[in-house]
Amino acid sequence: MTHHMYLIMLDGTLVVAPVENPQNILDVGTGTGIWAIDVADLFPSAVVVGTDLSPIQPSWVPPNCKFQVDDAENDWSFPRDHFDLVHSRHLMTSIRDWPRYIGQIYESLKPGGWIQMLEHDFILVSDDNSLPPGSQLRLWFDLYNQAADKIGLPSIAHKLSGMLSDAGFTEVTQTPHRLPWGPWAKDKKLKEIGAWMLANTETSLEAYGLAFMTRVLGKTHEEAQAICETAHKELRSKRVHAHNLHYVIIGRKPLEPLSP
Numbered sequence: 001m002t003h004h005m006y007l008i009m010l011d012g013t014l015v016v017a018p019v020e021n022p023q024n025i026l027d028v029g030t031g032t033g034i035w036a037i038d039v040a041d042l043f044p045s046a047v048v049v050g051t052d053l054s055p056i057q058p059s060w061v062p063p064n065c066k067f068q069v070d071d072a073e074n075d076w077s078f079p080r081d082h083f084d085l086v087h088s089r090h091l092m093t094s095i096r097d098w099p100r101y102i103g104q105i106y107e108s109l110k111p112g113g114w115i116q117m118l119e120h121d122f123i124l125v126s127d128d129n130s131l132p133p134g135s136q137l138r139l140w141f142d143l144y145n146q147a148a149d150k151i152g153l154p155s156i157a158h159k160l161s162g163m164l165s166d167a168g169f170t171e172v173t174q175t176p177h178r179l180p181w182g183p184w185a186k187d188k189k190l191k192e193i194g195a196w197m198l199a200n201t202e203t204s205l206e207a208y209g210l211a212f213m214t215r216v217l218g219k220t221h222e223e224a225q226a227i228c229e230t231a232h233k234e235l236r237s238k239r240v241h242a243h244n245l246h247y248v249i250i251g252r253k254p255l256e257p258l259s260p
Helices: 002-009 034-042 098-108 136-150 157-167 188-216 221-236
Strands: 024-028 047-052 065-069 083-089 109-120 170-180 242-252
Touching: 002 170, 002 188, 024 034, 034 047, 034 065, 034 083, 083 098, 098 109, 098 157, 109 157, 136 188, 136 221, 157 170, 157 242, 170 188, 188 221
Parallel strands: 024 047, 024 083, 047 065, 083 109
Antiparallel strands: 109 242, 170 242
């Protein structure tokens, strides 16, 4: 569902970075492998590798697509200066040392190669004050961020462009997109995204929130479950007009080494 939402958000574009005739592409944290599979079809002359901790990808894939079980936080075994494009999406609660992670991407890219990242923040806002201070949905986000900060996984999406520049990437751009949490928007495109987002929250509020609230913040399972259920009920009511920011960040590894 997230992949579909992003396709709508980006008007069907899989690769935003202006890569030309790529031969080797890496998708870090590939999940179900859906982005890697689609990109393998888009670039049939490229070898697309998807890595993830979980081997949940399908076996029926394009011949130029393959998957590997790998931990992106470990030392990478890929050759230096190898990939034309490295794609990274939705790893905000999976990476602890982002500068090191970005540095490994930089080393694995060919000179002139591109990085494309897509992450979102965990700050839900409303432009019409329809998200009151006592909202259980607001509480869910507050508790999530408290837990994430406590275990060293703070929201970093808005900082990624600076991290890319610090790592040596050039031509860095960061494009924010406001995604509604529910089909309340008047704009047809945003309304469709919001409908998918609402469907996604049927399980994601619990998937992201229960462990944080119980294991990190010490709430009982019943307390955490009640917060998730009430928060989702608020979303379904359509009275809450909330959104958060999703960032598309790209950058290029210089063709020539940077001067010391």
